[in-house]
Structures are given as structure tokens and as C-alpha cells.
Amino acid sequence: MDEERHLNQLKPARKHHTTNKTLATDELIMNPSRKPQTRSSKCLVYILLALVLQSIALLIFGLVVLRIRTPSLRLSALVVKDLHYEPTSLNMTVVAEVRLHNMNFGRFEFRGGNTTFLYENATVGVTGIYDGRVGSRDKREMNVSVKVMASDHQLSDNSMDFFSRDVDSGLIQLRSFAKLKGQVRLVKIINRETTTVMNCTMALNLTSQAIQGLLCQ
Ligand SMILES: *[C@@H]1O[C@H](CO)[C@@H](O)[C@H](O)[C@H]1NC(C)=O
Ligand SMILES: *[C@@H]1O[C@H](CO)[C@@H](O)[C@H](O)[C@H]1NC(C)=O
Ligand SMILES: *[C@@H]1O[C@H](CO)[C@@H](O)[C@H](O)[C@H]1NC(C)=O
Ligand SMILES: *[C@@H]1O[C@H](CO)[C@@H](O)[C@H](O)[C@H]1NC(C)=O
Numbered sequence: 001m002d003e004e005r006h007l008n009q010l011k012p013a014r015k016h017h018t019t020n021k022t023l024a025t026d027e028l029i030m031n032p033s034r035k036p037q038t039r040s041s042k043c044l045v046y047i048l049l050a051l052v053l054q055s056i057a058l059l060i061f062g063l064v065v066l067r068i069r070t071p072s073l074r075l076s077a078l079v080v081k082d083l084h085y086e087p088t089s090l091n092m093t094v095v096a097e098v099r100l101h102n103m104n105f106g107r108f109e110f111r112g113g114n115t116t117f118l119y120e121n122a123t124v125g126v127t128g129i130y131d132g133r134v135g136s137r138d139k140r141e142m143n144v145s146v147k148v149m150a151s152d153h154q155l156s157d158n159s160m161d162f163f164s165r166d167v168d169s170g171l172i173q174l175r176s177f178a179k180l181k182g183q184v185r186l187v188k189i190i191n192r193e194t195t196t197v198m199n200c201t202m203a204l205n206l207t208s209q210a211i212q213g214l215l216c217q
């Protein structure tokens, strides 16, 4: 009896042991499958990280390279030729160096535009700018020759009063505008229409027969 009880006590113990064993084998079975699972989730993290980094790179590319900036237009040097003036008229030729600066990562092709000189609100000279191009992140200079004529044909009575006063002072205040229409061509597929403008003020010194105080914005 004692022995039997002992055996009975052993039985559940053995049973327990066996369940332990099965658990152990279960664990053994599970373990090899758990390892690749962590490996594949790590792999997923790397893929997601790569995607995020790629998106950031594309965003930077988009912001820096694909951003289209309007090329800038400036007057850099002006030479006055054949100047004739009276208290009521002005006749001269201005050779203006127009500087075009294209900051884009693609060329700018322009299809023409104008350089205009104004006295007060009146246009006193216009010259066309013809077709051309300026390369990616490049500058281009063009000499534009403008015939400037101011007389009572171009100026209103009001402007004529200002003009006579300017001639007396030896300094004629002028403004110059330029407009250039064209296309920025980026990475062969993106073409964007753009118009660049110039707005400058200056004074013609009748004594030195030169332009001074050139200010462009
Ligand atoms: C302006 O000057 C040029 C020569 O410099 C002359 O040929 C032209 O006739 C003049 N124009 C006027 C309106 O005086
Ligand atoms: C240049 O100006 C003239 C008139 O002064 C105008 O007819 C012409 O359309 C202008 N050209 C451009 C490209 O703006
Ligand atoms: C423009 O003219 C000036 C002299 O008047 C000259 O030094 C310069 O090289 C010329 N620029 C171009 C682009 O022709
Ligand atoms: C120029 O135009 C402005 C408005 O466009 C006007 O107020 C001003 O009186 C004009 N100046 C002259 C001299 O005609």
C-alpha cells in the first residue's frame, strides 16, 4: 500500500515531468521559428528607414533642384553716346549692359522682351531684346542700344516743366524697365513659363555726359 501510494504520488510527478518535457520540446520547436521572426521585423525596420531616407532625399532634391526661381535682370554698365540736349529736348543713345543671371538647375530660354527708358511716366526709348538662352546656373551679358528722345512729342506739359528744371540743374532723372519672357527647362521634362523684370532708376549728368546713381531693384 505504501509502495502503491508512493507510486501514485510518483505518477502525477512523472506526468508533470512529461508535461514539462513537452513544454520544453514545444519551446524548442517555437524557438527556431522565433529567430527568423525578429530578423524579418528588423529587415522591415531597415526597409522603412530606407524609404524615409529616400523620401527626405527626394524632398531635398525637389526643394533645391526643382525649385524654379525667376532669373534676375540687372543693368550693370551704361554708356552715353551722341548726346544733344536743349531745355526742351533730349537726344542720345544709351548702350546698356544687361546682365541676366539664371540661378536654376536648368537653362532659361527667352523669346524676347523690351528695355524701356522713361522720363516721369513717358516712354522716351524702347529697344527689343531678341531670342537667346542662358545655361544652368549661369550668367549672360547683352549690350542693348537704346535711342532716347525726349521732347514735347513724348512729354506731357506737366513732365515738360520737370524736364526743363532737370536740364537747368544738369541732372536728368530717368528710369529703365526691362521685361524678358521665356521658359526655364528643368531636367528635360519640366518647362515653366517665367517673366523676369528689371526696374532701375538713374540720373544723366549733362556735365560729365554719363549716367550716375544707377539703382536697380
Ligand atoms: C538725334 O541724334 C541723331 C544723331 O545723333 C540724329 O540723327 C537724329 O536726327 C536726332 N533726332 C532728333 C529727333 O533730333
Ligand atoms: C515691346 O514693346 C512694344 C511697344 O513698346 C510692344 O508692342 C511689344 O509687345 C513689347 N514686347 C515685349 C516682348 O514685351
Ligand atoms: C558691351 O559693351 C562694352 C563696351 O561698351 C564692352 O566692354 C562689353 O564687352 C560688351 N559686352 C558684350 C556682352 O558685348
Ligand atoms: C504719373 O502717373 C501717376 C499715376 O500713374 C500720376 O499720379 C502722376 O501724376 C503722373 N506723373 C506725371 C508727371 O504725369
Ligand SMILES: *[C@@H]1O[C@H](CO)[C@@H](O)[C@H](O)[C@H]1NC(C)=O
Pocket: 199, 200, 201, 217
Ligand atoms: C520700380 O521701383 C520703384 C522704387 O524704386 C517703385 O516705386 C515702383 O513701383 C517699381 N515699379 C515696378 C513696375 O515695379
Ligand SMILES: *[C@@H]1O[C@H](CO)[C@@H](O)[C@H](O)[C@H]1NC(C)=O
Pocket: 171, 205, 206, 207, 208, 212
Ligand atoms: C556731374 O558730373 C560732374 C563731372 O564729373 C561732377 O563734377 C558733378 O558733381 C556731377 N553732378 C552731380 C549732381 O553729381
